[in-house]
Amino acid sequence: MTSSKASANEQNSPDRPYHHGDLRRAILGAALDVIAADGPSALSLRGLARRAGVSHAAPAHHFKDRAGLLTAIAAEGFGLLATTLREATGLKEAGVRYVRFARDHPAHFQVMFAPELLRTGDLELTTARALAGDALREAVAAVPPGGRGTDARLAGVAAWALAHGFATLLLGHNLDGPVGERDPEEVFRELAGMLFRHAE
Template structure:
C-alpha cells in the first residue's frame, strides 16, 4: 500500500498535504511543469476536480510549494552560525529540496501576490539579511555577493550543470567554492 490510503472515505483527511507532497515528488522527477493536476488527484485517490477546491488552479499548487520552500529556507538559514555556515545552509536546503528551490525562483509559475507566499518569501529574505549582519561582513555589496555565490552554486548543482567529479555531497563541494569569497579577508 502507498503512503496514504490509510484513512480515506469521502473526505480524504488531508488532501492539501497529499497534493503538495505529490507535486513535490513529481517536480523532483520531471521538473516544475512535468505533471498534471489530474495525475496528482489520481495519486491521492480523489476525483480530478478535488484539488481545485484547495488550490484554485495549477498555479495555486505551485504557490503552496513555493511558500513551503521559503519557510523551509528561512528555517534552515536561521540555524546557521558563521558566514560560511549561512551559505552552506542555503546550499544544503536547495540541494535537498530541489523541487521547492526550482519553483521558488520562477515566479511566473505561481501566484506571486499570494499573502501567505509573500510572508514566507519576506521571512526567508530577512533570515538571510539578519544572518549576514551577525557575521560582521556587512560591507556594501557583500550580502549580494554571498547570496549570489550560494544561489549560483545551488542552481548549477540542482540543474545538473556541474561536473560529476565534484562528488555527491553538494555541501562539501560548496564549502570549497564559497570559501573563495573569503580569501584574503580576516
Template sequence: MTGSRSYHHGDLRRAVMAAALEVIAADGPAAISLRDLARRAGVSHAAPAHHFKDRAGLLTAIAADGYGLLADALADVPCESPDALRELGVRYVRFAVDHPAHFEVMHRPHLHHPDDPELVAARDRAWRLLSGGVDALPAAGRGPDARTAALAAWSLAHGFATLHLNGGIGGSEGVEPTELFRRMAELIFVEPTTGE
C-alpha cells in the same frame, strides 16, 4: 491508489502537494496537471481545485512551503558568529539538494502568484535569515551596502546550488556538494587582514 482512500482534513492538501513534488522532481513543473494529481491521490478531479483553485495556486503553495522549509533550515545559525555567512550558504545548498522540486518552483515566479501573502511572509523570513549573516561581517568585509553584500552571498550559494542540480559542476564526483561549497566559500569569505 484508489478513490476509496479517506483523508482527514488537511491530508488531501498535503497528499496533492507531495504528488506534485514527485512530478516536478521527475519531469519539471510544466508536467503538473491538477487532474493527474487527483488521480495519483485517488480523489475526484475537482478535489485539488478546491484546495488550490488552479495550477498556479498549487505552485504558490509549494513555493511558500519551500521558503518555510528553507527558513527553518537557516533559523538556528548563530548570526553573531564570524562563520555565519558561510554556514548560511552551506544550509542553502543543503536545502536545494534535499528539496530540488521546491527549489525549482521557488525561483520561477512566473509559475506562481509571487504576491501571495503566505508566500511573501515565508520568502521575507528566509531573506531576513540569509541577510543576518552579512550583519555579522566586519564593516570592511561587507562594504558600505549590506543589501548588495547579502545579494552577492546569496548569488554565490544559489548559483552553486543551481549548477549542482543541473549537473553543471564536473569533476566533483565523490565530494559532498555542501563540503565543496564550504571549500569554495572559504576561498571567498575570508576575514580581511589589517595592514601593519
C-alpha cells in the same frame, strides 16, 4: 438520500481512498513527486487527483488552480528555507544550509524561483519569502565589514548569488566534473571562504 450515500461510499472506496484531514498534504506530496521527476511543466490537477486517489475536483477545491498549487509549494519552500537558514551559525554555514536545502528539496527549489508560475502577490508566499531574505541578511550582517565590504546589501546579493548559483549548477549536474567525488558542502565552504574571508 440513497444516492448521496452511494456517492459518498464511492468516493471513500478502496479505489478512491479518502485522505481525511490530510488531503491537502497528499496533493502537495504528489505534486512534489511529479516536479522532482519531470519538472513543473508536467503538473496537472487532474493527474494529481489520480495519483492521490481523490476526485478530480479535490485539488481545485484546495488550490483553485495550477498557479495556486505551485504558489503553495513555493511558500512552503521559502518557509523551510527560512527555518534552516536561522539554524545556521554564521554566514558560511548559512550558505551550506542553502545548498543542502536545494539538494534535499529539489522540487520546491525549482518552483520557488520561477515567478512566472506563481501568484507573486500571495500573502503566504510574500511572507515566507521575506522571512528567508531576513535570515540571509542577518547572517551577512553578522560578518565584520572587513570580511564582506562596507555595503551589507551588496554583500547579501553576493552571498545569495554564490549559494544559489552553486546549488543550481549542482542540481543541473554542471559541477559533476569540478566537484567529482568530494562532498559538495565542503566544496561550497571553500568557495565561501574565498569570497568572505572572515566569515564563520
